[in-house]
Every structure is written in C-alpha cells, then in structure tokens.
Amino acid sequence: MSDAKAVADRLVKAKRLNALLTPPKELRKSLNTQIAAARPTGVLYGMPVAVKDNICTLEFTTTCGSRILEGYRSPYEATAVAKLKAAGALIAGKTNCDEFAMGSSTEHSAYGRVLHPLDKARVPGGSSGGSAALVGAGALPAALGSETGGSVRQPAAFCGVVGIKPTYGRVSRYGLVAFGSSLDQIGVFGRSVHDAARVLSVISGRDPRDSTCEDRDPLRLPTVPESLQGFVVGLPKEYFPPELDPAVRRACDRAIRMMKELGAAVREVSLPHTPYAVPTYYVIAPAEASSNLARYDGVRYGPRFNGATDLRSLYRSTRGQGFGPEVRRRILVGTYVLSSGYYDAYYRRAQQMRALIAQDFRNVFDRGVDLLFTPTVPSPAFKAGEKLADPIAMYMSDIFTVTANLAGLPAISLPIGRVKGLPIGGQLIGQAFLEDEMIEAAYALERVVPATDEA
C-alpha cells in the first residue's frame, strides 16, 4: 500500500521524460480520491498503474496522443481499467504514446516526443513509450500499454523493463481505442516478470462486452520454477540473421547458455515466412486502421476544426488537421490497399501470408517445442530523429515482434543485458493461451540473467 502523495511525487519527478500526459495537479487530486475508494482486500491494493492514452478511463482524458481527440473524456472505461480498480490498483494517469499507437519511437505524438529514461537523446521505443519510460525510470511498478505489432515488447526492450503481450483474446479490448482490430491487445509493463504477470492476471479473462475475448477464466500465475527441466526452447534461425547487432547476439547467446544450464533443451527451428511478416503487417494494420479511424470526423467526438462550410469539408478539414503525418500516411496506404483494383494484389495476399506465418508457428509447436527464444529488437534504442524521415526503417524495428501479433500468440520481453549502458531485450514467444508456461520460463531466466551487465 502506497500513499497517494508518494505515488504522485515519483511521477512528477519523472516529468522531464514527457511520458505522462496527465497534469500533476489533476493526478494528485484523482489519486487522493482513488485511494480513499480503493478496495483494501484487492490483490493490487494501492499499486499505482499508469495507463496508455489509447485506453479509456473515466478519471482522465483519452486523447490517443492525437489532436483529433484533444481534451476528449470517455463516458465509459475499459474493462481492463475497471478490473484494475476492482483489484484495488490506482490509475496513475495517462501515458504519452505514438498517435493512435502508430509508431515505434513515441516521436509521433501530438504532445511531443517521450525521452528514453537512460539517455535523453534516444527514443524509448513505441508506441507505448510513455508507459515503458515511466516503469524504466522507476516511477511506477507497472503500467498498461497496447500492442498491434510490438508496441509493448519493443519499448520494454529499449527501456530495460518487462513487457507482456498476451494471446489475442486473453484480455478484453473493450475500451481500447481500435487501431487494427484483428491484432490489437492490451499489454502490460512491469519492473519484474512478477509485477507484469500479476497485473496481467488481474486484467485477463472473459468479458461479455468483447466478443473477440475468449470465454476463459483469468490467467493463473505460475510459481517460480527451480529449473527449466522439461522445457524445449526453439531458436528460430530467421531471428538471428548475420546482420544482427553483435551485442544483441552476445546477450542472446548468454541467455541461451543460461537456459541450457537451467535444464532446458534448446534446438534450432525455422519459421520460413518470417521475412514477409513486416510487409504483411504493413498491409493489414493500415487497412484495418483506415476503417477504424473513419469514425473521427469532427461530428461525434473531440474538437472540430474551423473552416468547414459543408459536411464533407468538415470531415476533411477535421481529419486533415487533426491527424498527424504517420496516421495520415497509414490511413492513405490502408485506403489504397483496400481500394478497387488493388484489393487482391495487396490485402488478399497479406491475409494469405498471415495464415502461412501462423502455420509456421503451429508447425514448430506441433513438433514438441514449448517456447521460442529470440531477440526482441535487432538493436538497442536508437537516437531521436534517426528514423523519422524513413518510414520503412522505422517499421523494421518491429521485425521480431510483429509475428506474434499476426499469429495471435503471447510473448514476453525481458532485459537480458546492456550495450554501452543501453538495455537489450530477449523475447519468449509462447503457444496460444499458455502464458503460464511462458511466464514460468521468464521467471527462471530473470533470476539468473545479468540484466544490467554489459553483454
């Protein structure tokens, strides 16, 4: 149990990161109210959890890092947020993110970029960069983010914290602002595997308000295992290409050695369609985004931009001025790939490739592999501005994370070492709805891996 003032003080101290969008005064006031109302018997009683700004809360505005929702207050809250509150957690403000969760660096926010907690010239990753930076800076034990293509695991790797993306359907998407509905899942950041896992267990489980959420009980937390005896860990060769950053490779090699020492059987496997994952993602995600973001038209929510003389120009001017460059680009690409004459060449092909990518994973798991181990990102945190002018270079940052989203699988990133002081993440990809096994292995690895040592 923590007191409201101490929680707010820690968050306000991290202000220079530009990670929190909630003004300090509002945060203090809300935390005081929340702590008085929190249920003392809840399993997360008094635990502050910040929430990415694309997840609806009643306490604070929900802007998705966009001008088009500036000042927007949702009239309902996300199921995940309601579950956190029911468990006694405190909603510790809204975190900055790439606009509508589109980006890999949290530079695409209408409210300014988020700084990396260890090096202000670098990015914290994205799109859930605000949540990752606050946990990485030690301002919070845990935070919620969201994943469409790696937006929890990639910033978790960059900021040296744990990030979990659950199986598609494990956590309700009710109240998560839709970007790519067949890919989106709420994910969790934690200082440790345990912090992240216990928040995940609270927010998981069935929800009558989301028909894509599976009819299952909440995730049960595994115990910390003594060894990895009996685990078969696959190393997909496509995730260890020759051009992989040598320090990332060294950190992975060390983690693999440690898993073997813990008794895991390690074998090389192949996921042959991996090279097509990023192009597949960048057809499917923009296509779904172009449809989901059609609702922001200046009629029902958010501000309305001036200069409209008729309805259509209201739509166009609101959307043209309200969306930032990356969102505009993706809406246009999405509209293009769905437009008449291009649908078969792009969208249909991408859907087929997605099926082949999912089949790759099934083939490996059917052959007795329990989990896959890979680097989370090919390199440590990059410098701000470095990839802004080149969308493809930015997209490549998701190369090892998008596959789990396309296949709907759970995955976790945990810190496995550093290079020149910057964190490196290792990723475990699990089988659908076997988060408990994945978390068990992560517990074991976390205990032995020198997460803050140079690789």
Place this chain on the structure above:
Amino acid sequence: MSVSREEVLRIAQLAELDVDEEGLPTLAEQMSRILDYVAQLSAVPANGTVKVFVPGPDAIRFRVDEVVPSQLAFGPEDFAPDFKEGFFVVPKLGQFE
C-alpha cells in the same frame, strides 16, 4: 511502382482527408516506397488455397437477446463538439459528388 500526385489526391478523397499541396510530393514518394516494399508479398501463391487466418474464438458466442441500458457516465452533450436537443449538429450537407 510509383504513386502519382493525382492518385494520392484520389485516395485522400476516398479517405475523406485533406492533404496540403506542399506535402503532396513527399507523401507520394513515401507511399510509393511503402507500396513497393509491401509488393514483395506477390511471392505468395495466389491460387486461393491458403485459408485465411482469423485469431480469436472459433465460433461467435451468442448472448441473450435483451436490451441492456448503456452505462455511460455522461451523454453526448458532454463530449460531442456540437450537440443540441438530442442531435449531433453538423454544417449543411452541401454537394456530395
């Protein structure tokens, strides 16, 4: 392939999105690069035998067909840009081509 200025404008119209004149060449160039990049998917056999993968529950879950009141903390008058007497207020329709 390259996306022309006119094509960007046509797509922007479909997407109901204003794009400014000065940004058009960069946008056309970036869209061309992105579409070139994703075009490598044409390596997939297009014979239609690959079954589309959809994550999530295998079957649609039905619920009891009864009206449940929406539990909004407040109504559209508090979040819409312009809302009067139960209606969202918009400018005149104008010409829809």
